[in-house]
Amino acid sequence: MGVTGPSRCPSCGEPPEEEGAGCGRCGAGNPAPPDPQARIPDAALGGEAAGRQPATDPRVAGYEAVADAAEQTPVRGTRRCVLCGAGGVDAAGYCPRCGQAQPRERDHMERELEGVGAVSDIGRRHHRNEDFFTVSATALQDGSPAVVAVVCDGVSSATRPDEASAAACEAAGEALLESLPRGVHAQRAMHDAVVVAAAAVNALAGPDDPQEPRRENAPACTFVGAVVGGGLLTVGWVGDSRAYWVPDDRSVPATRLTEDDSWAAQMIAGNLMSEAEAMADERAHAITGWLGADAYEVEPHTRHFQPDGPGVVVVCTDGLWNYAESTEQMASVLPADAHVRPLESARTLVTHALDGGGHDNITVAVVPFPAPAGHAATA
Structure with a gap:
């Protein structure tokens, strides 16, 4: 008979930090977090935008009043509650005055560079943000500018989906920043970046163990990335995250640049269902491709083309x-x-997605084409 281990969180699968307590990792079982409409978003991603003021969120009623109250009660070196303005938020992220949990950094993330802007939001229904993104600017071998955006969506049914999306984004972003300046063609660089991202997610599962195979319910995510530079637009993807091309001239039709790895896409491609029928089916969003140790052989999809005029890529x-x-x-x-x-x-x-219901985490990067000539070589 095996030894009974500690109970695990029903939301994220992690053991509790102490018996009877809520999950210290995802917050399940702790007091409910404040309503999303009462949050002040953190506009910094990974601290890289330190010193910038949070952007005003039009969804937050009384944002100015809450912000003003906080500014009137400065406490050097302590974190302040975004709801009541009190200082001394504890290490677990709860206010000692009003008892409310504070927004986590990943609940709302924003990043802007010259030539790209990205936002990720927890949405209205999830208890954590399992999406992630990375954006960066670099220069190609000939010195011309290039912009990179990678967006990943953690698979909620897997363990640690938030870690999977972050690992994939960071690994792919680093790989692209290393290969593009060396003269690697953007389509080849994107293919290799997806492979590197897959390896990073696989590594989260740890080594194979006969007692606990890493391929069972391993961390997983989808992937979509875009590179704008050298007069070309290049995209790569695995799963059902998407990229759209929208010309500045709105008389020219927009184009979807990716094809989903999903049950619905398979039904449509096989002429087994119409698009309307397939998308209405409850199995429509079941993905058939992803990054993770329990995935089948990863097949990165890549595509590149030269737009006829200016526009933006929505990733x-x-x-x-x-x-x-x-x-x-x-x-x-x-x-x-x-x-x-x-x-x-x-x-x-x-x-727009929040107003529509915000049933899922929401992440988007907007990348103008062509890449601006004036940005720094790296960022």
């Missing part, structure tokens, strides 16, 4: 495209000036 998870699935819908929601205001445009798209 997103299904938390957005569920509310703007067709190219026409995506183009209609995207602001007309997205080419010059990518971060504001990404915020608009996220708000």
